[in-house]
Amino acid sequence: MTLPISGAGAVIVAAVISLITSVLLPFSHALGSSATTLAVAYGANITICGIVASQPIQRIQCWSENQLAPIPISPNASFNSIAGGVNGFTGVETGGFSLLFWNSSFQPKRLFFSYSTLLTTVTMGDTQICGLTNGTQNVKCWRDDSNLAKQPNGSSQFMSISSGSGFSCGILKSSNRVICWGNNRDIASAIQSGFGNITVVNIFAGGKHACGMNSTGFLICKGDNENGQLDIPSNFAYEYNGLALGVNHTCGILRMNYTVVCWGGNGEFSMNLTKGLSFESIVAGLDFTCGLTSGNFSVICWGPGWSSNMYPSGTELPLPMILPGPCVQNVCDCGVYPQSKTLCSGNGNICRPCDFSVGVAPPPSPPVFIMVPSSPSKGLRKGLLAFVIVGSVGAIAGICTVVYCLWTGVCFGKKKIHNSVQPTISTNNVAQQCYSSGQVSRSSTLRRQGSRLMRRQRSGTSSIHGDRAEEFQFSELVAATDNFSLKNKIGAGSFGVVYKGKLADGREVAIKRGEMSPKMKKFLEKERAFESELTFLSRLHHKHLVRLVGYCEEMDERLLVYEFMKNGALYDHLHDKNNVEKSSSVVNSWKMRIKIALDAARGIEYLHNYAVPPIIHRDIKSSNILIDANWIARVSDFGLSLMWPETDARFSQPMRAAGTVGYIDPEYYGLNVLTAKSDVYGLGVVLLELLTGKRALFKTSENGDMPMSVVDFAVPAIMVGELNKILDPRVGLPELREAEGVELVAYTAMHCVHLEGKHRPTMTDIVSNLERALAACDVSHDSISSSPDSIKSD
Incomplete structure (x- = not known):
């Protein structure tokens, strides 16, 4: 009626x-395999993964049939949603700015990163992975074995998407009609034709069929029906809250009591094992289904294709409690899920369906x-x-x-990264999205998953900095810095001035306050640099990276709170007028200078080789190397940093140079080509500063007002073996036991500042050489070789 x-x-x-159609529905329905916290991957082994509940970090843990205990998944970061497929699974990091893929060996690979285009959901079908973006709700697709993903018209906007075996389907936002795409064109076309002009409000796909609820609440399924997977046992309006579609079966959660019924599969899906159990969500493998129980948020699996001998059908898998929905920071339209604060450990809420x-x-x-x-x-x-x-x-x-x-x-705010204080090259980076491929075997069979929540969470607008950083009130930081008095000013960073402060609990901290400006452009630049540094430091923990204590975000104020580095910046020790004449300074020894160089190199090596995804700092310089009370050096200021592909390949999109004059990689500056070797160049300049005591750019009487670079000053002398002529006189000539170590540092620096990145060493090579150089300060002359040939490059 x-x-x-x-x-x-x-x-x-x-x-x-x-x-409602444009705002409420897209953010309120669980959409096929989207926005779920449970995923199935299969192929060589069956693997069940979930986002863990009641922990400060909403990380992923997996169980595999060839492993006895749960497997913690790297990186140790928070995720909003996951989706699985053949020999791998994928996940959207909290905030939606990053999409990772893990293969069957649980090795992560980044498929997508962007500050300006955030992902709200992800779905996986065969070897194709698709996601929806916030704002435009356009579809982006990636393939693990190719960059040529099949996807719909780029201007189409979707309410939801879901994937089956080699195809994906979505609901057009403009008309609520179903369209399908992918490599399996025959089944995609058949499903799309089957739905025809029917208007639907959600879509679930799997195997070679798809199901969705029409505008009056009745479930409709289209596609292959060889095993009865389309034969819905009963069909009352709004009877089902969620679905899971396997290759030849379909399961649904009944809205009345949240129990599960299954059909298809040649009648082999016995429901005796799950009788009386209620479920929060269900996902499907080839010919089995797994569900997240409402009672204790445990995971059980059942069906003819479930093959685990240790955990037979209907028994709980050895996984911790799994979240029943993503933890989000935004306001929930329909209320908050019970126990939400406990399940999210205070980091956001789970929205009630x-x-x-x-x-x-x-x-x-x-x-x-x-x-x-x-x-x-x-x-x-x-x-x-x-x-x-x-x-x-x-x-x-x-x-x-x-x-x-x-x-x-x-x-x-398109999350464009602001550049650094000190004389800098301005940046206008256009590309923040990098694509890489994973290694997933192609198969014609695929599980699909459904959720009781029947809506897409608004994960794209979630906070990206709430997992590890403490949030401060602006009034607290005003008091800590004596109203940001000049006497407490200790420096400047990528988006503002740095003050020394003392918190009410006695902790000494460094507080970076975004510069104030009435101009919108300046505000957005401050906002971008703030978000960039907060995003990186809140998830990076290493002895040689500066530690973030917390942040403040009130009105137009943007502040970051760091642990206080008692001994300041390396730049000040080398170049500040108050320190230049201090020959007794702790830094005025070759052993200490080499140790500081090694500390910094280890921090950068962590960013390049061990952070997931890897990170290019883009602004390595002596003022960004800070020294704590124990004279341990740490890399700081991530306002210009970018995530990058795991290989040392060039970015596929143009990227204008950013960095500080004197330290910026000439290849990057001239060709707009950014690689990890750009950080190597910056560190090479710092090594030359440590050797010579000269600034990156300095004036000489011979050049008049024209500055000279420390590279042009030092490299020719190193090449001809006249190192002693350029060494910092405050430290003096190295002793016999130090000479080869200093010489090795010089040769390393010379290779770091090579004009072509391919001829520069990697950070691992640099760390190795600096370790040898430091060891040379304590051992005999014959124990180490400083030949230029010991420097590697690639």
Whole structure:
């Protein structure tokens, strides 16, 4: 039955429907295999993965049939959603800025990274992985064995997507119609034709079929029916909360009591093992299904294809408690899930699923209709009226939000990275997205997963810095710095001034305050640098990287709080006027200078080789190498840093140079080609500063006002074996036991600043040589060779 509405009421209802369709539905339905916290990967081995509950970091753990204990998955970072397939699975990091893929050996590979285009959900089908972006809700697809992913028209906007065996389907935002794409064109076309002009509000795919709820709440399945996977046992309006589709079976969660029923699979899916159990979500393998139980958030699996002898069908897998939904920072439209704070360990909330017992479908043309099940009761009509009234209020609120976004510009921060203080080259990096491929075997069979939540979480707008950093009130930091007095100013960083502060609990900290400016451009630059540094430091923990204590984000104020480095920056020890004449300084020994160089190199090596994804710092310089109270050096200031592909390949998109004059890689500056070797060049300049005591750029009487680079000053002397002529006189000539160590540092520096990146050493090579150089300060002359040939390059 339909209720026609005309006149002014039609206009209001049309506005409500439009707003609900474009805003509420895309962020309130679990969509096929999207936004789930449980995933199945299979192929050589069956692997079940989940996002762990009740921990500060919402990390991933997996169980594999060839492993006795749960497997912690690297990196140790928070994730919003995961999806699995053949010999691997994929996950969206909290915040939506990064998509990782793990192969059957659990080795991670980054498929996607962008600050400006965030992912809200991900789905995996065969070897194809697809995700939806926030804002535009466009589809992006990647293939593990090729960069030529099959995907729909780039301008199409989708409410939801899901994937089956070699195909994906999505619901067009403009019409609620189903379209499908992928390598398996025959089945994609058949499913799309089967749905035809039916309007649906969610989609689930798996094997060679797909199912979705239409606008009146009835489940519809299309595609291959060889094993009865389309034969829904009963079909009442809004009967099912979630689905999981395997290669030849379908399972659904009943809305009435959250128990599971399965059909298809030649009748081999016995439900006796799960009788009386309720489930939060279910996922499907080839011919088995796994579910997250409501009682204790444990995982059990069942079905003819489940082959584990140690954990037979219906028994709990040795996994910790798994989250029933993503932990998000935004306001929940339909309330907060019970135990949310405990399950998320205080880092966000799990949103309660919205009740869509009244389906809403956008009309093809006026007049406007609200679709309801036949013979609506009096109570339902009242509920419908209340729904319209509340929707009208929501429409006004939504319009106000849009106006606010347009007025303030906060909706358009594209996370472009600001550049550094000190004389710098300005940056306009266009590319923040890098693609790489994984190694997943192709197969015609694939599991699909469904969720009781029946909506996509708004994970794309979640906080990307709430996992490890303490949040401070602005008033606390004002008090800590005596209202940011000049006497507490100790330096400057990538987006503002740094002050020494003392917190109420007695901790000494360094507080970086974003520079204030009435201009919107300056505000956005401050915001981008703030987000960049916070994103990196909140997930990086290493002895030779500066530690982030916390942050403050109030109104236009953006502040970062670091542990206080008592001995300041290496730049000050080498070049500050107050230190230049201090021959007794701790830094004025070759052993200490080599140790500081080694500390910094180890920090950079961690970024390049052990961080997942790897990171290019892009602004290595002596002022960004800080020294703590124990004279341990640490790399700081990640305002310009970028994630990069695991290989040393060039970025595939243009990227304008950024960095500090005197330290910036000439190949990067001239050709806009960024690799890890750009950081190697910067460190090479720092090594030359340590050797000579000269600034990266300095003036000489011979050159008048024209500055000379320390590279041009030092490299010719090193090449001809006249190192003693350029060494810092404050330290003096090295003793016999130190001479070969200093010489090895000089040869390492010379190779680091080679004009071509391919001829520079890797950070691992540099660390190895500096370790040998430091050892040379304590052992006999004959124990080490400093030949230039000992420097590697690639």
